Amino acid sequence: MQALIVAGAVALVPPVEAQETEAQQTAPAPALRGMPLLLLDQDRLFLESDFGKATLARERAETAALEQENRRIEADLVAEEQALTEVRATLTPEEFAARAGAFDAKVERIRDEQDAKARRLNERRDADRKAFMEVVVPVLGAILGDRGATAILDKNMVILSLSAVDVTDEAIARVNAALATPPAPAP
Numbered sequence: 001m002q003a004l005i006v007a008g009a010v011a012l013v014p015p016v017e018a019q020e021t022e023a024q025q026t027a028p029a030p031a032l033r034g035m036p037l038l039l040l041d042q043d044r045l046f047l048e049s050d051f052g053k054a055t056l057a058r059e060r061a062e063t064a065a066l067e068q069e070n071r072r073i074e075a076d077l078v079a080e081e082q083a084l085t086e087v088r089a090t091l092t093p094e095e096f097a098a099r100a101g102a103f104d105a106k107v108e109r110i111r112d113e114q115d116a117k118a119r120r121l122n123e124r125r126d127a128d129r130k131a132f133m134e135v136v137v138p139v140l141g142a143i144l145g146d147r148g149a150t151a152i153l154d155k156n157m158v159i160l161s162l163s164a165v166d167v168t169d170e171a172i173a174r175v176n177a178a179l180a181t182p183p184a185p186a187p
Contacts (some may be wrong), residue, residue, distance in 0.1 A: 034073050035148055038139070041168045046132060048172050051179045055128045062121055063081040070114055075109060133180075139174045 046052040084103055088096050140152055147167070155166060 011083055035150045036165055038144065038147060038149045038152045039158055039161055039166045039168075040074050040152050040171055041155040041166070043135065043176065044157075045171050048127070049132075049179070051135075052177045055125075055132075059125055062124075066114070066117055066121065073110055073114070077110070092153070117126075132175075135178050136171070136175055139178055140167075140171060143174065162165060 047056070080103065084096075084099055091099070144151075144152055152167065155161075155168070
């Protein structure tokens with residue numbers, strides 16, 4: 001009879017090991033306690049770094065030059081189209097069709113050339129961002145290690161934080177040091 005009472009008492013005791021396991025799962029691991037998370041404003045890192053400033057200045061200059069070239073080409077094509085329209089009455093339908101076809105082909109060729117230039121500008125912008133990130137990742141890794149942190153999060157994804165965990169200014173300074181020579185402006 002005592003064996004049944006002991007067995008019944010054991011069955012009523014909650015499993016201690018299971019409770020400890022649940023507590024261990026919800027509590028931070030001892031190795032991670034005291035290791036902060038850091039925040040970084042990625043846009044500001046690029047825009048305020050020397051590399052980013054030089055890159056953006058070059059991109060603006062190249063874009064403005066392309067836009068100016070496009071306006072000049074457009075004005076030339078409008079004048080050419082107007083001249084073709086003015087001589088239309090003096091041409092046979094076949095001659096006009098031939099000139100109009102040649103003009104249309106010229107417009108398509110120019111459009112393709114200008115689109116290719118715009119694509120090259122975008123490709124260069126993407127290559128600049130990639131080159132920037134190749135330098136930034138090791139710099140951020142060093143900051144992570146120096147601060148004894150576990151991760152760097154994008155500041156725009158965080159709802160509430162202390163300003164002390166924002167490493168953007170430090171990252172800008174270190175990236176500027178790592179990329180002491182900004183890209184040269186385009187000729």
